[in-house]
Structure formats: structure tokens, C-alpha cells
Amino acid sequence: MIDPLAEVVTLLQPHALLSKLVSGAGAWCVRRTETGQPFYCVVLEGGSRLEVDGHAPIDLEAGDFVLIPSARDFTMSGLQPTLTSGGDPSEVSILENEIRHGDPSAPPDARLLVGHFSFGSPDAKLLVSLLPKIVHVRNESRLSTIVALVSQEARQQRPGRDLILAHLLEVMLIEALRSTAGIGTPPGLLRGLSDPRLSVAIRCMHEAPAHPWTVKELAKETALSRSAFFERFNRAVGTAPMEYLLAWRMALARSLLSRQLPITDVAEQVGYGSASAFSVAFTRVVGLPPSQYARETADRRGSSEFKG
Structure with a gap:
């Protein structure tokens, strides 16, 4: 039997671009104005707040996964208000294994794996329009495992890397999308x-x-x-x-x-x-x-x- 969701994801032709570990401590805030590239994030430790233009803020906790198929304007920050917590919320430091937002010397309030990828299909805009504007999945161990595999593969230059990444991204997209499918899902x-x-x-x-x-x-x-x-x-x-x-x-x-x-x-x-x-x-x-x-x-x- 044909699976329409799998067909759409396959036609999108996802390609990995970037995967990195980031953390936030104290007052921190990241504002991004993207060009429509797909963005994903998994919260490894602590918690953070995600604000996507046109949507209510989402308080994320450890184990949460977020996918934005076409990321435009969004903000990620700590759970505490940046105006009252002191420090420079826009400070960025390069630590040994991660990028730190906020206080570079304090223990992190949140640690996240974030990534970008692209859609190679010339019909990407049309196909993405069939998907939810934002996908939020909580405590889905299968999805966390797939994301970890994507991150590991993206950081290495092993034979077959691009092919494996393409298939892993397809699996990640399908798993994330079907985890949120239901009557309450936005039209699409x-x-x-x-x-x-x-x-x-x-x-x-x-x-x-x-x-x-x-x-x-x-x-x-x-x-x-x-x-x-x-x-x-x-x-x-x-x-x-x-x-x-x-x-x-x-x-x-x-x-x-x-x-x-x-x-x-x-x-x-x-x-x-x-x-x-x-x-x-x-x-x-x-x-x-x-x-x-x-x-x-x-x-x-x-x-x-x-x-x-």
C-alpha cells in the first residue's frame, strides 16, 4: 500500500547542512531570521523557551523535539526572563565541545542539539505547505535515537555518509510528523x-x-x-x-x-x-x-x- 506521508518526505530530498551542540546559562536569548531552511532541535538537558512568530511560546524540557519545516523568525531563550536575570543575553562563547549562549562560566540551564538541513526538491515549498508549521514532540525515545544518529553521522566523514544522512533525515521527518498526527493537527x-x-x-x-x-x-x-x-x-x-x-x-x-x-x-x-x-x-x-x-x-x- 502506498504511504502518502513517506512519498512526500522522499520527494522533499532532505540533505544535512549543520548539526551542533549549544547550551545556555544565566540570561540568554538567540533570535534567528532564517531563509526558510528546515530547523530541528532536541533538548538534552534543562529547559528553554521557543517563540515562533505566529505561534504561542512553547516551554521545552529535556527529551523534547521540535521541527520547523520552514523556519523564518524564531527566538530561543532561557525559561527565566532575560531582563531580570542579569548578564548579556546575546553573549556567545565557543567552549570545548559546544557553543554557549549567555554566561560562559556558569553551569548550563539548558543543553540542546540543534540542526539545519535543506530540501533538494524544486517542489519543496509546495510539499512543505502540506506539513504543520511547527512540530513539537515530547519524550519520544525513538525520535531521540534517530536525532543522535543524525548528529553522529553529520560530524564524521565516513564512506556513504551522504546516503546514510539522507535516509536518516527521511526517517527522522516521518517519525516526527507521525508522532504528532491527529485530529487536532493543523490543516494539511x-x-x-x-x-x-x-x-x-x-x-x-x-x-x-x-x-x-x-x-x-x-x-x-x-x-x-x-x-x-x-x-x-x-x-x-x-x-x-x-x-x-x-x-x-x-x-x-x-x-x-x-x-x-x-x-x-x-x-x-x-x-x-x-x-x-x-x-x-x-x-x-x-x-x-x-x-x-x-x-x-x-x-x-x-x-x-x-x-x-
Whole structure:
């Protein structure tokens, strides 16, 4: 059976960029304005406060894991107010095995493993939009073990490092996301998959993207009326069923084109009866014809391999 969540994570093509150990003591505060890179953090000792723009502050404790699939503006600090605890909250020191924020001579109030990675998929923005804006998992030992393996592998230059990291990051993402899946999850793929009726429709679209699905047919698969299915899907996933199907078909098409498959084959695999119909749809969504997209993808790959 096709697993939609695993498919989305695999298409995202995660790559490790940075993993480091940080600690905070006394008055400390870190403000980051990121470029949309995925960010993760696991609290190893103590506690800290995470404030992400648009979300209520989260007090983190030892064993907590946080994932922000597209990190923009966020702040991490100690649990005590920085204005009353003294010291310079922006002070940074390089200690023997970690980066210290706040007082370099005091015992740490918090010790954290933080990391950044990137998504190699050209559809990353689209695919990330299907995921929660922030993932917070508490006391999940499996996840902590995976994060530790990511950190260890990222610090070493052993044979097969990049391949192992790519698979570990995929596992980490899936484990983190499914640990928070539920009815209370914000609109997106996870919430849709947590609904027993809607998950049937989502799996149908992923298992047979070339099938000429209609709202009526998908509603029948879920044993709901057409209107009830449409409203329920829109509310849970955050997009209409046919819009989700189109987005998924285009994500698959980009992946297939990047492998230099003939356009006629790609068109058939994503549900278009002719290459011309597929080209019109692809150009409208992506902004350039599939032939040009395939050519530019090949040029970028060749340039990257030459530099490597």
C-alpha cells in the first residue's frame, strides 16, 4: 500500500547542512531570521523557551523535539526572563565541545542539539505547505535515537555518509510528523491522513495518480456524499481535492522529468492523455514548459557534478 506521508518526505530530498551542540546559562536569548531552511532541535538537558512568530511560546524540557519545516523568525531563550536575570543575553562563547549562549562560566540551564538541513526538491515549498508549521514532540525515545544518529553521522566523514544522512533525515521527518498526527493537527496532509475517511481518498490519489479521479468518485470511495466529502477534505487538508491532486501530479511530474524521462511517458504516468495537454497544465502550474524544465534540471545537475 502506498504511504502518502513517506512519498512526500522522499520527494522533499532532505540533505544535512549543520548539526551542533549549544547550551545556555544565566540570561540568554538567540533570535534567528532564517531563509526558510528546515530547523530541528532536541533538548538534552534543562529547559528553554521557543517563540515562533505566529505561534504561542512553547516551554521545552529535556527529551523534547521540535521541527520547523520552514523556519523564518524564531527566538530561543532561557525559561527565566532575560531582563531580570542579569548578564548579556546575546553573549556567545565557543567552549570545548559546544557553543554557549549567555554566561560562559556558569553551569548550563539548558543543553540542546540543534540542526539545519535543506530540501533538494524544486517542489519543496509546495510539499512543505502540506506539513504543520511547527512540530513539537515530547519524550519520544525513538525520535531521540534517530536525532543522535543524525548528529553522529553529520560530524564524521565516513564512506556513504551522504546516503546514510539522507535516509536518516527521511526517517527522522516521518517519525516526527507521525508522532504528532491527529485530529487536532493543523490543516494539511497529516490531518487528512488522521481522518479515516479522507485517508482513503488521499491514498487513492497517491496509488493511482494517472486515474481520472473526480470529486464524485473520491467521495464514493470514502462513503461520503459529494458535498460532505468536498467540505471535509477542504477543511482538513486546507485545499480542495482536485487542487491537491493537481499539486501531487505536478510534484511527481517534476521528479520524473528530472530523471530525463520522455515527456510522453511523464504525461501518461500523471494522468494526461497527450503530451500537449500535459505541457499546457505543467506550464500553467510551474511557469515553464516541461521540455525546458527537464533541460534546465539536467544543466544544473551537470554543473553540480562538475564542481564536485
